[in-house]
Amino acid sequence: MPDMTQTTISIRTAQDADAPAVIALWQAAGLTRPWNDPATDYALALAHPMARVLIADDRGRDGHSPVGTIMAGYDGHRGWFYYLGVAPTAQRQGIGRMLVRAAEAWLTSVGCPKAMLMVRSDNAAVTAFYTALGYEAQAVTTLGRRLDGR
Numbered sequence: 086m087p088d089m090t091q092t093t094i095s096i097r098t099a100q101d102a103d104a105p106a107v108i109a110l111w112q113a114a115g116l117t118r119p120w121n122d123p124a125t126d127y128a129l130a131l132a133h134p135m136a137r138v139l140i141a142d143d144r145g146r147d148g149h150s151p152v153g154t155i156m157a158g159y160d161g162h163r164g165w166f167y168y169l170g171v172a173p174t175a176q177r178q179g180i181g182r183m184l185v186r187a188a189e190a191w192l193t194s195v196g197c198p199k200a201m202l203m204v205r206s207d208n209a210a211v212t213a214f215y216t217a218l219g220y221e222a223q224a225v226t227t228l229g230r231r232l233d234g235r
């Protein structure tokens with residue numbers, strides 16, 4: 086697989102104007118779910134001082150189109166990743182790795198000691214991806230409860 090990460094990919098912090106392109110990318114990468122409105126998720130993250138959405142731009146594509154994203158947030162104890170996705174036509178070229186490393190660097194810069202993420206236990210591909218980057222499965226059950234009445 087050609088490695089284009091050294092030449093045409095750059096990572097930057099997402100801005101409000103990136104919303105349509107980022108949401109389209111989330112949809113193309115299969116990251117959206119019926120119970121989460123992606124526009125609301127995007128706006129909440131951009132408005133929060135301890136969250137970032139990072140974008141991988143491909144300068145080799147028309148209009149520097151985004152080819153990948155990751156959302157990271159620091160809760161004061163751990164850092165969490167969400168919405169990691171690379172455009173289907175740009176996968177397995179090192180872009181996902183670049184995004185995770187950039188998100189780790191941001192978490193480190195704000196004093197966060199550990200990065201965490203949730204992946205469905207039957208998602209072998211994403212588990213293999215994070216394992217390749219040094220992440221280890223943890224014996225926990227994730228519980229959740231909506232606080233917004235939805």
Ligand SMILES: CC(C)(COP(=O)(O)OP(=O)(O)OC[C@H]1O[C@@H](n2cnc3c(N)ncnc32)[C@H](O)[C@@H]1OP(=O)(O)O)[C@@H](O)C(=O)NCCC(=O)NCCS
Pocket residue numbers: 114115116168169170171172175176177178179180181182183203204205209210211213214215217218
């Ligand atoms: C997961 C994802 C972001 C990985 O991005 P990517 O740019 O393709 O990954 P990289 O090229 O940086 O891969 C780095 C390493 O991870 C491992 N890896 C990546 N994808 C893999 C796969 N499908 N199966 C097994 N290992 C994989 C490999 O070791 C790879 O190195 P190699 O290509 O030299 O063998 C991408 O597949 C994606 O967008 N998937 C759909 C969205 C998704 O499921 N996101 C996660 C939600 S929890």
